[in-house]
Amino acid sequence: MGAQTAVMQENAGRAGPDLNTQALRTDARRESLRLLALLSPSLLLVFAIIIVPIGWLFWLSLFDEAGGFSAANYARFFEQASYIKTFVTTFKVAFIVTGACVLLGYPLAYMLSQLPRRAASICLIFVILPFWTSVLVRTYAWLVILQRKGLINSWLIDLGVISQPLSLANNLSGVVIGMTHILLPFLVLPLYASMKTIDTDCLRAGMNLGAGPVATFRQIFFPLSLPGLASGVVIVFVLCLGFFVTPALMGGGKVNMWAMRMEQTTSLYSNWGAGAALGVVLLVVTLALLGLFQWLLGARATGVWSSR
Amino acid sequence: MSIAPSALPIGMRGIEKRFGSVPVLRDLNLDVEAGEFLTLLGPSGSGKTTLLMILAGFVRANAGSIRVGGDEIITTPPHKRNIGMVFQNYALFPHMNVFHNIAFPLKQRGVAAAETAERVEKALDLVKLQGLGERRVDQLSGGQRQRVALARAIVFEPRIVLMDEPLSALDKGLREHMQIELRALHRRLGMTTVYVTHDQREAITMSDRIAVMNGGRIEQLDKPESLYARPQTQFVASFIGESNFIPVECRNGSVWYEDRRIHTAAATPAAGQYLMVLRPEKLRLLATAEPTSGVNVLNATLSDIIYQGDSFVCYAVLRDGRQLTLRDYCRSDVLAKMPAPGQPVSFGLDAQDTILVAAD
Numbered sequence: 321m322g323a324q325t326a327v328m329q330e331n332a333g334r335a336g337p338d339l340n341t342q343a344l345r346t347d348a349r350r351e352s353l354r355l356l357a358l359l360s361p362s363l364l365l366v367f368a369i370i371i372v373p374i375g376w377l378f379w380l381s382l383f384d385e386a387g388g389f390s391a392a393n394y395a396r397f398f399e400q401a402s403y404i405k406t407f408v409t410t411f412k413v414a415f416i417v418t419g420a421c422v423l424l425g426y427p428l429a430y431m432l433s434q435l436p437r438r439a440a441s442i443c444l445i446f447v448i449l450p451f452w453t454s455v456l457v458r459t460y461a462w463l464v465i466l467q468r469k470g471l472i473n474s475w476l477i478d479l480g481v482i483s484q485p486l487s488l489a490n491n492l493s494g495v496v497i498g499m500t501h502i503l504l505p506f507l508v509l510p511l512y513a514s515m516k517t518i519d520t521d522c523l524r525a526g527m528n529l530g531a532g533p534v535a536t537f538r539q540i541f542f543p544l545s546l547p548g549l550a551s552g553v554v555i556v557f558v559l560c561l562g563f564f565v566t567p568a569l570m571g572g573g574k575v576n577m578w579a580m581r582m583e584q585t586t587s588l589y590s591n592w593g594a595g596a597a598l599g600v601v602l603l604v605v606t607l608a609l610l611g612l613f614q615w616l617l618g619a620r621a622t623g624v625w626s627s628r
Numbered sequence: 629m630s631i632a633p634s635a636l637p638i639g640m641r642g643i644e645k646r647f648g649s650v651p652v653l654r655d656l657n658l659d660v661e662a663g664e665f666l667t668l669l670g671p672s673g674s675g676k677t678t679l680l681m682i683l684a685g686f687v688r689a690n691a692g693s694i695r696v697g698g699d700e701i702i703t704t705p706p707h708k709r710n711i712g713m714v715f716q717n718y719a720l721f722p723h724m725n726v727f728h729n730i731a732f733p734l735k736q737r738g739v740a741a742a743e744t745a746e747r748v749e750k751a752l753d754l755v756k757l758q759g760l761g762e763r764r765v766d767q768l769s770g771g772q773r774q775r776v777a778l779a780r781a782i783v784f785e786p787r788i789v790l791m792d793e794p795l796s797a798l799d800k801g802l803r804e805h806m807q808i809e810l811r812a813l814h815r816r817l818g819m820t821t822v823y824v825t826h827d828q829r830e831a832i833t834m835s836d837r838i839a840v841m842n843g844g845r846i847e848q849l850d851k852p853e854s855l856y857a858r859p860q861t862q863f864v865a866s867f868i869g870e871s872n873f874i875p876v877e878c879r880n881g882s883v884w885y886e887d888r889r890i891h892t893a894a895a896t897p898a899a900g901q902y903l904m905v906l907r908p909e910k911l912r913l914l915a916t917a918e919p920t921s922g923v924n925v926l927n928a929t930l931s932d933i934i935y936q937g938d939s940f941v942c943y944a945v946l947r948d949g950r951q952l953t954l955r956d957y958c959r960s961d962v963l964a965k966m967p968a969p970g971q972p973v974s975f976g977l978d979a980q981d982t983i984l985v986a987a988d
Binding site: 519522525528543 | 684706732736
């Protein structure tokens, strides 16, 4: 500080294009250093809990069971049909669950967005309520409801609708029902938030210009709700890809998902390299999908939706 | 498009609207002539926007009738009313470009693509946005958005156009420019227009007639010049233009302010208490305090002079403590006889500029 003041005093008598340039440049450098120093704790944290583990995971995946450096862990994905089957199942479940969430969640979010403020916040509590109980508890609850002698089957049989119990749990439908229930709020919340931002005057303008209620919804409300729907879909889809508890409990061993494969590989076979490779593949595929999605959305945003 | 769409008159009868138990419009009657530019002017909460929303069909009235031409439309849904509307925030569709925004009403009416393109082009021409059809809405300036909203509201040749404070988001220069353009466009197209604003100067500039609204009622419906020159209530006199009021009394067929007789041009109203409306530009500085024939003299003490370049404003206080305001142009003869603040001053008001209103 003292030296700086001295320089400035020294320069004070002198006028010209480079008056105090040195002092100003030093000051600018000092400011960026200070900002970096302030950022360093969070940068360290990110490095320690994200960069290092992922790097380690990647590193582990390059060693086979004997500890030798090889690409065997990756080659296995192409050689063994069971891996490909698991991969396909994972994406199949993710697509079905995401689709089910959209079908159930869109009307729900739409209703919430149209309700008066008070009623909407009360209903929102019911949407968020399941978050307060653990996934495990909710999954077991579904098992009780859906199993062969569960609530639904015994009701349906008592009512005479069916004679044989439906197989609702321990298969794909059980997994889909359980996961849809758990992931629905992740779609509804961003969708509701984006629907709330749609200008009601735009809808009024649509009607004023001759569009009936259905046309106004289809041509104005729905397109304007798409960004919120897209973020909800991305969240649900990505969460599906790594889901473990529900498919493990509700699938009855018939629905093998990627995360279950990882668990088996690491805890059953203690093959850490193979497990790490599974993690890396899931990460890369997820990132690629997100990138594709981003690119599609970006193309939509820059090119006006002029067709239609 | 350059020919007037068959403009239709609007007749509103007994419109009542309550929000809960709060009355917003009370037994409102209003006739808008075919092709007329009528402005609803009033402070916020006067019910002007609610009335416009009822006309557009977005708000349901509790009672009343709206006839357009001969047809009752009070229960017609908004999309079947065939009324164009310019919204305060424009309400352009953000996911469509300029062309598709303007083509929207034509698409709803099943107009063929070629004709749509032609009519959108003409509408863009009319609002001076030629060649901007492919622009995204967020690439437009406020003034351009305003024009797109206008083009969208008139492209389907509606029988009536409603405008809800369409210029309030623009800066002053652009607003004044758009006022003149809107006026010219209305002259050219001749559609029946109902315009809502709280800006009295804008209303006076643009309108054929102005309905001054207050507390859910129409206080006065008149041509701008009549409204200014002959306000009928204290509210109208204070809302339109600047005014000071002094209490006067009518007795024995003449008007009195304190012990002084006021010269008036109009017939003296019935005996009772009234307010005299003093417009700043109708007052002038007098050289002497002597009464002159046909001129009312008000003696006061000058409190301040504000210089505004082309004009100046004098603030003076009457003996009873009421404030007077005088505005005049900066001519050397006026400036020469200007007293200093604190000195006595005499203001003159011609008999024909005397306005009396009932006290509210």
